[in-house]
Amino acid sequence: MKYLYRFLIFALLILAAAGCHHAPDEVLIRQAIDKVAQATEQVDAAAVLQPVSDDFDGNSGAMSRQDIANLLRVAKFRGETLHAVLGPVDVQPRGERYVASFTVTLTSGGKVFPSELGVYKVETAWRREGHDWRCYNATWTQQL
Template sequence: MPTMKYLYRLSFIALLILTATGCHRAPDEVLIRQAIDQVAKATQQVDASAVVEPLTDDFDGNRGTTTRQDIGNLLRAAKFRGETLHAVLGPVDVQPRGERYVASFTVTLTSGGKLFPSQLGVYKVETAWRREGHDWRCYSATWTQQL
């Protein structure tokens, strides 16, 4: 049975082949993985606008406890304080659910500052995505701290 690392590499190679052959539209699963990767990179840059960009206006985080605006405000405060953040993604599993998708992964968050100490660690994350126009946007996410 192939490991998740093997499947992730295989997906990456498939993406490179599709790009090299001139494919004009990447598969939906790839677009969602790219969006998740871009959010992780934006988190490390403490870029609130880029982190919330793929979230819908009605985004529901952890069953009503966190909104799109809450996430943006937290990152803006971190940037103002000069915080550093690091986000390391585990393998991303994307599964279709009708016309929508669910993406599950782990993320390890670390920081060099004081704003986030109780919120750092390894999280199990499940995100739900829907198409809005030509873009895939995250409308719901749940996360639980693992360590």
């Protein structure tokens, strides 16, 4: 019986340690990028904006957080379908922040985004806000 108690305590400690394990920051950032791609396909502005900071700056002032929200709301209202296919995501530390680079192919079944469709090279900058990683800056250039 004494061994059974020791085994149960040991098993509980193992489970507690496993429950306390946090994913590395790089993995959390990759997961956030994947979720944004999935939310884009759902044309879900709230989900796309979840990891985007309030002071987000896109392409040196060309697009703010509010601009993204408005664009997605118009697309949703018009019944737009969007598809976002991510290439490999490279995440590199920069001090206490991270930079994630990737390509994304955007396609659409409607008419809201025709000139913006194609393959983009994207670089995003991330910082921790509380317990979450937030994208505060992004630059993108159309490749095709």
